Amino acid sequence: MNTVSMNAASQSQKTVLAGGCFWGMERYLQGVDGVLSTKVGYAQSNKPNPSYEEVCSGETDAAEAVEVEFDPxxxxxxxxxxxxxxxxxPFAVNQQGNDVGRQYRSGLFWSEGQEGEQEPVFRQALHELEKREGRSPAVEVEALxxxxxxxGYHxxxxxxxxxGYCHISIAKIHNVANRQRYIERIWQLSREQYEVTQHAATEMPFNNAYDNTFExxxxxxxxxxxxxxxxxxxxxxGCGWPAFSKTISPDVVTEHSDHTIPGRPRTEIRTADTQIHLGHVFDDGPAERGGLRYCMNSASLRFVPKSAMVEEGYGEYLSALD
Incomplete structure (x- = not known):
């Protein structure tokens, strides 16, 4: 069992999450601020104390899962x-990554005596996901x-x-604490905003919020x-997306090589903090402005008009607009 901190153990809660191979899921959850301990195991088994080999055979109908103790x-x-x-x-059936089988199904299982507290949280999150994506998740929600x-070796x-093998990327494991700070806001994004910022999709040219905004x-x-x-x-x-000659400061974005279009290498721009996809930068911008064109997606941005900047906490940038 991994024990991160036991200072709040007397007030801790437990839940069980199944999301594919428990090696990666456990390591990911260990990076969450507030997780006190983790234990991998087999949930919803029809056979007492099954072995790994029995679970893999499918005869137990158990799911690889992680018991999480956390400080609420x-x-x-x-x-x-x-x-x-x-x-x-969350839409995959009996599979996560390259792992296929009933033991790799996803599930949210509330602990004994926690039905009234945990089940509504599980179902609300899944309802919001279904509303955003327009399809039903395949995540089981059951009493444990x-x-x-x-x-022990697991x-x-x-x-x-x-x-070792992990179906969750090392980058996501290392970034989970930072992701934790923003996950609620990310969850509230519209479907287009989510696809653009999280999956590097591109919104429609000329038909987006800020292409023609020059306020x-x-x-x-x-x-x-x-x-x-x-x-x-x-x-x-004239490209159909918001274009800028420079960022407000060089350190607010990061650059990444993008070879998704064969024969057309590009430089992707992401935010340095949240690492959301913004768009791409090109060297065909106005020479008198430095020659760069930051071609951004409106869906990744929020515009704050000058009249609201002080109220929203951006007053220090007012002088730069004069």
């Missing part, structure tokens, strides 16, 4: 559930009938074997609200 004063059950749904494919700890497996103000990260661009650096490029 530091991380709410809702936040845990949102982070869980964020890292799995049983949970049998897995063999516990903390990726801590003991850093190069004085500031453009901020739609998730975190951190400043990204000033209206004084916006220009009409």
């Amino acid at each position: 004063d530091r991380v709410t059950l809702r936040t845990l559930v949102l982070l869980f749904l964020d890292v799995i494919d 009938r049983n949970f049998y700890p897995a063999e 516990q903390d497996y990726l801590n003991k074997n850093p190069g 004085a103000g500031i453009y901020v990260d739609v998730v975190s609200g951190k400043p990204l661009f000033l209206s004084t650096d916006k220009f009409d490029s």
Whole structure:
């Protein structure tokens, strides 16, 4: 069992989450601020204390799962559930990543005596997901009938074997604490905003919120609200998307090589903090403005007009608009 901190153990709560191979899910959850301990095991088994081999055979109908003990004063059950749904494919049936089989199904299981508190949280998060995506998740929501700890070598497996297989990317594991800060806001994004910011989709040209916006103000990260661009650096490029000659500061974005279009290498732009996809930068911008064109998606931005900047906490940037 991994024990992160036991300071709040007397007030802790437990829940059980199944999301594919328990090695990766356990390691991911260990990075959540407020998780006190984790234990991998087999949930909803029709055979007492099954072995790993029996679970893999399918005869037990058990799911690989992680028992999570957490401090609700530091991380709410809702936040845990949102982070869980964020890292799995909630629409996959009996599969996560390359792992296929009934034991890899996804599920949310409330602990004994917690039905009134935990089940509504599970179902509300799934309802919101279904509303955003327009399809029903394949995540089971049930009372926990049983949970049998897995063999010792499975516990903390990726801590003991850093190069071991994991269906959850190392980048997501390392970023979960930062993701935790913004997961609620990410969950509230519209479907288009979510696809653009999280999956690097591209919105329709000429038919988006800010292509023709040239009012004085500031453009901020739609998730975190951190400043990204000033209206004084916006220009009409004719491309159909908001275009800027520069960012508000070089350190607010990061650049990434993008080879998704064969034969057309591009430079993707993401925010340095939330790492949401913004768009791409090109070197065909106005020479008198430095020659760059930051071609951004409106869905990744929120525009704050000059008249509202002080009220919303961006007053320090007013002088830059003069």
